[in-house]
Amino acid sequence: MQGTFKEFLDRWELHQPELVAETAQARVWKVRSEHGPAALKLYRGPDRGNEEPGTALLKAWHDRGAVRVLNEERNAVLMEWLEGPSLGDIARAGRPEDAVAILAETAARLHGKATADVDGLKPLNQVVAPLFGCTFAPACPTLLRKDVLSATNLGQHLLISQPMPVPLHGDLHPDNIILTHNGPRVFDAKGYAGDPAFELANALRHPKGMTELVRDPRQIETCLSLYSEAMNVSEKRLAQWAAVKCALSICWRSEGAIENDPEADLLRLFLDVAD
Ligand SMILES: Nc1ncnc2c1ncn2[C@@H]1O[C@H](COP(=O)(O)OP(=O)(O)OP(=O)(O)O)[C@@H](O)[C@H]1O
Ligand SMILES: [Mg+2]
Numbered sequence: 210m211q212g213t214f215k216e217f218l219d220r221w222e223l224h225q226p227e228l229v230a231e232t233a234q235a236r237v238w239k240v241r242s243e244h245g246p247a248a249l250k251l252y253r254g255p256d257r258g259n260e261e262p263g264t265a266l267l268k269a270w271h272d273r274g275a276v277r278v279l280n281e282e283r284n285a286v287l288m289e290w291l292e293g294p295s296l297g298d299i300a301r302a303g304r305p306e307d308a309v310a311i312l313a314e315t316a317a318r319l320h321g322k323a324t325a326d327v328d329g330l331k332p333l334n335q336v337v338a339p340l341f342g343c344t345f346a347p348a349c350p351t352l353l354r355k356d357v358l359s360a361t362n363l364g365q366h367l368l369i370s371q372p373m374p375v376p377l378h379g380d381l382h383p384d385n386i387i388l389t390h391n392g393p394r395v396f397d398a399k400g401y402a403g404d405p406a407f408e409l410a411n412a413l414r415h416p417k418g419m420t421e422l423v424r425d426p427r428q429i430e431t432c433l434s435l436y437s438e439a440m441n442v443s444e445k446r447l448a449q450w451a452a453v454k455c456a457l458s459i460c461w462r463s464e465g466a467i468e469n470d471p472e473a474d475l476l477r478l479f480l481d482v483a484d
Contacts, residue, residue, distance in 0.1 A: 333403030
């Protein structure tokens with residue numbers, strides 16, 4: 210059964226909770242614990258939904274820069290508290306070059322060693338599957354419809370030509386990395402398995418709130434170059450995954466039939482560079 214906030218505070222002997230984030234899926238509190246300051250993430254559902262394998266992966270990657278997981282049970286995770294700005298904060302404060310460089314180094318560190326053996330990771334073909342079932346509302350602009358269909362074809366091509374699957378964070382972007390005194394620390398993993406070229410593709414849609422920057426052709430070029438080198442994958446495949454992930458996000462947001470989307474123009478740009 211789903212545990213309550215009060216129940217986890219008692220069970221794990223947590224004190225002085227301060228709410229720090231509230232999202233569609235979960236709430237995060239800063240708390241005091243026997244291990245020192247910690248972050249309690251409490252999911253709204255009965256369990257951690259699609260993020261359960263993510264915690265297993267963060268544990269396997271602890272010596273590569275992932276947050277330390279202190280406890281986990283049903284719909285709750287307790288992690289060490291990460292003090293410092295996120296890479297997203299660093300970018301929004303005017304240093305986007307630093308943010309993308311640290312993101313690339315962080316990804317290289319996670320993926321540099323032999324792949325970790327983690328059970329339950331979600332295969333990329335299951336992640337991408339909703340794209341193959343997406344439909345369009347009558348008001349959907351012709352160009353967006355055409356671009357989503359192109360991305361769907363690309364997705365099919367990428368899935369059948371995947372190299373040996375590797376564990377993937379699955380949501381590796383600047384707002385899921387905090388720069389602490391001890392270096393960058395990664396959290397909020399989905400835990401996927403598949404093509405390493407997927408790992409930083411979604412990061413081309415970030416940082417949050419910097420819509421002009423992510424559409425700047427020079428920024429796209431810089432990120433493709435840095436991220437493909439960090440992951441040791443081809444720029445072309447990375448750009449193709451960026452288009453596919455962008456279309457998938459459009460599909461997720463549409464809740465059934467795609468009508469229009471604020472990232473329709475970004476999808477166009479990614480398809481251009483993927484060509
Ligand atoms: N261990 C931590 N230390 C410090 N702050 C944290 C920690 N974990 C989460 N946070 C804060 O809480 C915010 C939300 O947490 P998290 O990224 O896990 O959820 P989310 O982005 O809402 O998840 P999702 O992407 O699944 O919707 C983070 O952006 C960060 O500000
Ligand atoms: Mg997050």
